[in-house]
Amino acid sequence: MENNNKSKIGQRFHGKVAIITASTQGIGFGIAQRLGLEGASLVISSRKQKNVDEAAEKLRAQGIEVLAIVCHVSNPQQRKNLIDKTVQRYGKIDVLVSNAATNPTVDNLLQTPDSVLDKQWEINVKASILLLKDAAPHLQKGSSVVIISSIAGFNPPAAMAMYGVTKTALFGLTKALASEMAPNTRVNCVAPGFVPTHFASFLTNNDDTRKELEEKTMLKRLGTTEDMAAATAFLASDDASYITGETLVVAGGMPSRL
Ligand code: NAP
Numbered sequence: 001m002e003n004n005n006k007s008k009i010g011q012r013f014h015g016k017v018a019i020i021t022a023s024t025q026g027i028g029f030g031i032a033q034r035l036g037l038e039g040a041s042l043v044i045s046s047r048k049q050k051n052v053d054e055a056a057e058k059l060r061a062q063g064i065e066v067l068a069i070v071c072h073v074s075n076p077q078q079r080k081n082l083i084d085k086t087v088q089r090y091g092k093i094d095v096l097v098s099n100a101a102t103n104p105t106v107d108n109l110l111q112t113p114d115s116v117l118d119k120q121w122e123i124n125v126k127a128s129i130l131l132l133k134d135a136a137p138h139l140q141k142g143s144s145v146v147i148i149s150s151i152a153g154f155n156p157p158a159a160m161a162m163y164g165v166t167k168t169a170l171f172g173l174t175k176a177l178a179s180e181m182a183p184n185t186r187v188n189c190v191a192p193g194f195v196p197t198h199f200a201s202f203l204t205n206n207d208d209t210r211k212e213l214e215e216k217t218m219l220k221r222l223g224t225t226e227d228m229a230a231a232t233a234f235l236a237s238d239d240a241s242y243i244t245g246e247t248l249v250v251a252g253g254m255p256s257r258l
Contacts, residue, residue: 012233013094013236018035018040018093018097019095020097022100023046024048026225027192028099028148031232031233032044032066036064037064043085043089044066046070067089074119076130083131086138093138093143094142094144096135099148100123102163104120106160108158120163124166128173132181140184142238143184146189147177149247150164153191154249174247178245186240186244192223193251193254195228220252
C-alpha cells in the first residue's frame with residue numbers, strides 16, 4: 001500500500017492502540033500498515049530485533065506511530081513485556097491481532113514427532129490464549145480481538161495436517177473467547193486463503209502448485225496481504241460492532257463451508 005493511500009482510506013482507528021503479533025512481514029505487516037494508515041498507534045513485534053527495527057522504519061516513513069518490540073509468542077517473559085511496554089507507552093489496548101503461527105513439518109499426523117505436535121499447539125493456539133490473559137486487564141470497553149486462522153482449518157490438507165488442526169482449533173477458540181470476553185470485547189477470526197508470503201513460499205514459488213491454488217479459487221487468483229488486512233481492519237473496527245464469535249473466510253471463494 002503506498003504512502004498516498006493514507007488520504008484515500010478512513011480513519012476508523014484514530015486514537016486507538018493496536019497490538020499485532022508476528023507483524024514484521026507478510027500478512028501481519030499488512031494488517032499493521034492498514035490499521036496504522038487508519039490512525040492507530042501500533043505495537044508491532046516478531047522474534048528478531050532486526051526485523052522489528054526494519055518494519056518499524058517502513059511504517060514510520062508512512063507517518064505511522066509505532067512501538068516495536070521483540071516477542072516470540074511462546075516466550076512468557078516476552079509476551080508480558082509486550083503488554084507492559086504497550087501500557088507504559090499508550091496506557092491501554094483497543095485492538096489485538098493474534099497472527100503468529102508455525103508450520104514446521106509436512107509429515108502425516110501419525111508420523112509427526114511429539115515435540116513438533118507440542119510446538120504447533122504452543123505457538124498456533126496456546127500462545128493466543130496466554131497473550132490475551134496478559135492483555136485482558138488493559139482491553140478497553142469496545143475493544144476487539146482478531147485471530148488469524150486459515151482456510152486449511154476447514155479441511156486440514158495432508159501436507160499440513162497438524163497445522164490445519166491447530167487452525168481448526170482457532171475457530172472454536174474464537175467462539176469460546178467471544179462468549180467469555182463479551183460484552184466489552186469482541187473476538188473474531190479471519191481465515192485467509194493462500195497468500196504468496198515467505199510462509200507460503202514452499203507452495204506459491206512452484207509455478208504448477210501456484211496455478212493449482214489459483215484454480216481452486218472462484219476469483220482465479222491468490223490473495224494479497226492487503227486483502228487480509230482489509231478484512232481484519234473491518235472486524236477490528238466499529239463497523240463490525242455487532243459481530244462477535246465469527247470467522248470471515250477471505251479466500252477468493254475457495255471451498256470452506258456452506
Ligand atoms: P510470513 O510472511 O512468513 O510472516 C511471518 C511473520 O511472523 C514474520 O514477521 C516473522 O518474523 C513472524 N514470526 C514467525 N514466528 C513467530 C513467533 N513464534 N513469534 C512471533 N513472531 C513470529 O507469514 P504469513 O504468511 O504472513 O503468515 C501470517 C499468518 O497468516 C499465520 O498465522 C499463518 O498461519 C496465516 N496464514 C497464512 C496464509 C498464507 O498463504 N500466507 C494462509 C492462511 C493463513 P520473525 O522471523 O522476525 O519472527
